[in-house]
Amino acid sequence: MRLLAGHLKFGSQRFGTRSPVSKEGFQCVKRRDLIEALADNLPSKSIRFGVQIVAVEIDPITSFPIIHIEDGSIIRTKVVIGCDGSNSVVAKTLGLKPTKLSGLRVAQGFTNYPDGHKLSPHFLLMRADKILLGRVPVNEKLVFWFTNQEFHPADLETRKDPALIRDQTVKSLKNSPQDVIEMVQRADLSSVSLVRVRYRAPWHLLLSNLFKETVTVAGDAMHPMDPAIGQGGCVALEDAVVLARCLAREMRAGSCTLALKRYETERRTRVSVLSMKSYLIGSLFTASWIKRVIYLVIFDKFLGGRFSHTQFDCGSL
Numbered sequence: 001m002r003l004l005a006g007h008l009k010f011g012s013q014r015f016g017t018r019s020p021v022s023k024e025g026f027q028c029v030k031r032r033d034l035i036e037a038l039a040d041n042l043p044s045k046s047i048r049f050g051v052q053i054v055a056v057e058i059d060p061i062t063s064f065p066i067i068h069i070e071d072g073s074i075i076r077t078k079v080v081i082g083c084d085g086s087n088s089v090v091a092k093t094l095g096l097k098p099t100k101l102s103g104l105r106v107a108q109g110f111t112n113y114p115d116g117h118k119l120s121p122h123f124l125l126m127r128a129d130k131i132l133l134g135r136v137p138v139n140e141k142l143v144f145w146f147t148n149q150e151f152h153p154a155d156l157e158t159r160k161d162p163a164l165i166r167d168q169t170v171k172s173l174k175n176s177p178q179d180v181i182e183m184v185q186r187a188d189l190s191s192v193s194l195v196r197v198r199y200r201a202p203w204h205l206l207l208s209n210l211f212k213e214t215v216t217v218a219g220d221a222m223h224p225m226d227p228a229i230g231q232g233g234c235v236a237l238e239d240a241v242v243l244a245r246c247l248a249r250e251m252r253a254g255s256c257t258l259a260l261k262r263y264e265t266e267r268r269t270r271v272s273v274l275s276m277k278s279y280l281i282g283s284l285f286t287a288s289w290i291k292r293v294i295y296l297v298i299f300d301k302f303l304g305g306r307f308s309h310t311q312f313d314c315g316s317l
């Protein structure tokens with residue numbers, strides 16, 4: 001994919017930046033497609049739906065985990081890998097501190113253009129003082145968009161109604177180009193949602209235990225982050241690759257705990273740096289100008305700048 005860099009101007013504001021996302025290019029994947037692709041590669045009957053975990057404890061005698069289910073039943077197992085998202089029950093077992101709500105919220109959706117959208121395949125990021133808009137084509141007819149704005153208490157009501165989310169997003173984008181406004185106006189309402197951003201503080205990731213006996217976490221259960229740099233899902237896939245590799249290597253020697261220790265060591269720096277990057281970028285919205293300068297200097301000088309994280313190779317299975 002060819003990437004462009006440069007600034008767009010419209011209205012009286014400098015509002016837009018057309019951003020290259022990585023040297024390798026950029027691929028937008030629908031969450032459902034990804035989940036189905038992953039699930040299709042598992043042996044049949046390996047997934048059980050509707051099982052709500054309420055607690056995980058370590059058996060004091062065997063040191064193996066016991067999973068408590070909402071219906072009162074328990075599952076005894078040798079290993080637990082908690083992929084239960086940003087309110088993870090498994091993370092609590094490890095003693096990780098609860099995740100925090102950031103001051104931001106994201107509205108997002110898909111817009112379908114039955115006759116084709118005719119947009120370039122580039123990831124477009126447009127920024128004004130109080131709103132950031134991202135737009136990326138998924139294919140010739142479908143476009144994904146999101147806006148990032150400061151959270152307002154009224155959003156608690158707005159998020160229940162996709163039409164209201166759409167209308168308020170259109171209102172916030174009133175100085176944007178017409179094609180951007182139309183894109184949001186024409187959004188498929190069943191895809192429109194508004195979420196408040198949660199994150200785990202990067203310094204907690206640096207200092208906390210990410211495993212205990214044979215229990216660990218992956219994905220948002222470990223490192224929910226501001227979606228500002230769009231890495232949460234990607235880095236969850238990296239977790240899976242590294243964890244599978246560690247388990248395969250160390251389990252041959254029969255030590256699951258050693259495998260999880262190795263996993264923790266391999267992942268800690270990577271997820272802490274990414275969490276810090278997304279934390280800083282997300283914080284730019286609400287920070288004073290002096291803090292913005294400091295954040296950008298840290299981002300550029302100490303964390304490798306805007307795209308260095310996209311060059312990461314987590315190795316093979």
Ligand SMILES: Cc1cc2nc3c(=O)[nH]c(=O)nc-3n(C[C@H](O)[C@H](O)[C@H](O)COP(=O)(O)OP(=O)(O)OC[C@H]3O[C@@H](n4cnc5c(N)ncnc54)[C@H](O)[C@@H]3O)c2cc1C
Pocket residue numbers: 051052053054083084085086087088089106108146195218219220221227230231232233234235236
């Ligand atoms: C607005 C927004 C935009 C984003 N954009 C990007 C992007 O562009 N690129 C990117 O890479 N990432 C992005 N992300 C991040 C990405 O969505 C997440 O990092 C990713 O979904 C994490 O996957 P996960 O499987 O770890 O957690 P989740 O997707 O949260 O899945 C957790 C699963 O666990 C289940 N669960 C939860 N609790 C329990 C329980 N107690 N018992 C049983 N099951 C339970 C849930 O039902 C769910 O199925 C974005 C996030 C947001 C909010």
